[in-house]
Amino acid sequence: MPLLNEFSMPEFHIDGEPVEFEPGEKIISAALRCGKVIPHYCYHPGMSVVATCRMCLVDVTDLGNGHPAPKLQTACSMDAAEGMKIETLNQKVEEGRKLVNEFLLVNHPLDCPICDQSGECALQDYAFEYGSGKSEMDYSKRVSGWRDIGTFVALERNRCIQCSRCDRFTREITGTNEFGMFNRGHELTVDTYADRPMTNKFQGNMADICPVGAITEKEFRFKRRVWKLKKNHSICTGCSTGCNVTIEHDRNEIFRLKPHENQSVNKWWLCDEGRLTYRMMNERKTRIHQPLGRVDGKLEGISWNEAYGAIAERVSEMSPLPQEVLALTDTHASNEELFLLQKLLKDIFSTENIFCPLPNWEQSESDFFINTLITSDKTPNRAGALALKIKGDAKTAKLKKAVESDPKVVFVLGNPFEAESEIQEQLKRAQLVVHLGIFHNSWSEIADVVLPGQYYSEKDGTFTNKNQRVQATEIAVQALRRTRPEWQIIAELSKALGRENTFASSAQVFNAMTQEVKAFKGLSYENLGGLGSVLTKKTRDSGMKVVKAQI
């Protein structure tokens, strides 16, 4: 008999292999956690158990008391018990799955060739895996028709398998209750109440959790077959929550963002606004495509070396005093970029004149977790700027003083203070304005040198979310040919200005930051992993206001 540790978790057996479970856990949950395959449609870990699809049938050969269960049991509704023995591969289970699958397909239109879910459809996958491959149904199929339920998702009810995930989503996750099940029996179908359009801000999730092609995203429909998409893990930069996403792209074009499960950030969800940020990733018209320099009052294309050379030349001509140098940044920049810019100012110009906009923002409070995902702070790295002690706002005296004291050299990263035209008016008079940015904006208009950066999907970096969690993004697509990631630009600029450094990757920058910045101590780029890590020393955000969420 094995020695039992007092703290060891209880075990049960699936196909002869031991699986640990937490008391009260369902069989399917423990099984999926341990990498076992149990097909299912209606079960979703974030929602209540309804046990209606009947696909997760398993054979309980021993209930833990030596007796078998009288018939096949649904793994989603049965509690795991110590000593329980479960078989998922025997003939009885196979037959059970086959018959459920047959029932599901009798009224399914099987329009896979024109269905957008094809390739990521649970019904399709399980029908191939467990189905019999033929149908004895020779009557005309049920027709419920499509419904226009709003701008974000399309509803094609003929494909519906009545798993009720979408119904439970609006009841249990968003609490908006605008969507539900109608009619009964064979005519059971889904729709919105009173013919109204959907109202919640998280409709894209309904397309994600729909196991078939009944609910699909209008934004993505008919754009690309899903098996062509390549996937990269990243962070949604639409607001300061930092939801984990998967960027799905093909041939250097991004097609959609899907939520990536992270229990400490966004669980399984992503808001619709976040999903739409993919549009900016494909934006080309307003992008800065190459370094630009002002020649006779007009911006003209120059090479990177020319740009760095010109900046170094002007700076050495002017040799500005510390108070004559100013850097402005927005909080869209990654931790590494902010850190390097701060370092550049400190090392070369011995100044701490670096400012970013830190407006007040609202965090919503709600009984429904999902409502807390959307914040009014639409920048991804406010907490990072705070942790680096980059201060300031349009109204702070320090910034005012720095702007009004006629600085000679100004570095602008991104698009800070875009609404404060008086700051721009004032800084126009500076002798050298360097703009590092992705898009053309009012700063690039007044800049003397413009250095083109890269968008989130094109570079890697780390962002600190509103809960002080540092998370990393991956390079998903190839960047424009003559752009460079901002951290590299700042590192090269620093080199051009006479300060040697050895940063070859953003990981190196991050690890240098963990050495030099107190708040980041103890973290390492390698350990961020997929889930991120929380800052050891939290910074207080005085701009946050907690408000009641409006549904």
Added chain:
Amino acid sequence: MLEETLVLFKNIRNTKYDKSLAAYKKSGGYKSLKKVFGMKPEDVVQEVKESGIRGRGGAGFPTGLKWSFMAKGTGKPSYLVANADESEPGTCKDRELMLKDPHLFLEGMMIGCYAVGCHHGYIYVRGEFFPSIKILNAAVDELYADGLLGPDPLGSGFNLDLTIHTGAGAYICGEESALLDSLEGKRGQPRVKPPFPAVSGFNGCPTSVNNVETLACMPFIFSEGGVDAFKSFGPQNNSGTHLVSLSGHVNRPGVYELRMDVNMKDIIYDIGGGIRNGKKLKGVIPGGSSSPVMKADEVDVLYNFDDLAKIGAMMGSAAIMVFDEDTDIVKLLHRITRFYAHESCGQCTPCREGTQWTKQIVRDFLSGNGSEEKLKRLDRVGGNMLGTSLCALGDAAAMPIQSFVNKFPEEFRKYYATA
């Protein structure tokens, strides 16, 4: 000559009885309630256990045991809900009780409420039972006026309210968890079990759902010598009298109160007066439309839970539907499958798709498109519904299909042989 045993129908068979509270009290009513109020609730449950009464709604689960399962010490109120959503085809016994002797049922309900510690009982009445609803409402009003309901009835210190709730016309709401969902104002759909209603039922509180007839037995059980008398009405584990709804091709259809040790043949030929027009018996559906069919040569059996279960039939809600030699079995099955396809709630896959599909296959036979292959398919699809659905409705729809196909295959063959 087989005769009725009058316990529940004692008043109803009295032609002068006018179902008022006064008349009910005159016949000895509300004495048992007074006696129960003098006992401890645990003892009441124990006594019900001893009487051996099994639920009359169809499943035949021992009532005392059900009440003893009620979760205690949860800090939540307990509820007793009377299931008066009588909608099993062929069954009409609860309607008789509610129409003709509402106080018998209400007294039983109050005893039940006391036993499970429920201060607010609900009566979920089938929406189509307009006269029953009216009569029950009037009877409850009488009780409030008399002080038997409300605060401190009969000086017991046990506050009790009763609410009558009407259903909206769904067979599935006779399933206890669907009934509770409906009572809460949701779609009437069966819930996943466990948790059972005794742990988490109405509004998440411990709840017991009992059939009208079961509750109507309580006044007798708690009358003088009631438990022993009740046990003597039937064989072991099948105690008490029960109401049998006899319908179909018999000379005297109706609801009869019978002991549990009566032969089914005698019910048909003696109580029911034999087959109409002197025809021969073809078969019997013994316990409401969801029970497997029995052939004419199988009916010589005691009509109670255990003896019927032994031969693979079931007593269910004790509704005997008799059909004679001229009956078209396929049409009969078509009617049954149509019923289940219409009444399936649709939430779980096998029942939603299976009930509709089998209905279509049976219709094929009627329209002359039957074949041997389809007969096999009907049996297979029906069998696939059995034991795989969430609640018992899938089984209820599957059992008649399989039994009809296996016991009367020649009837189906007749259809496509001549076509």
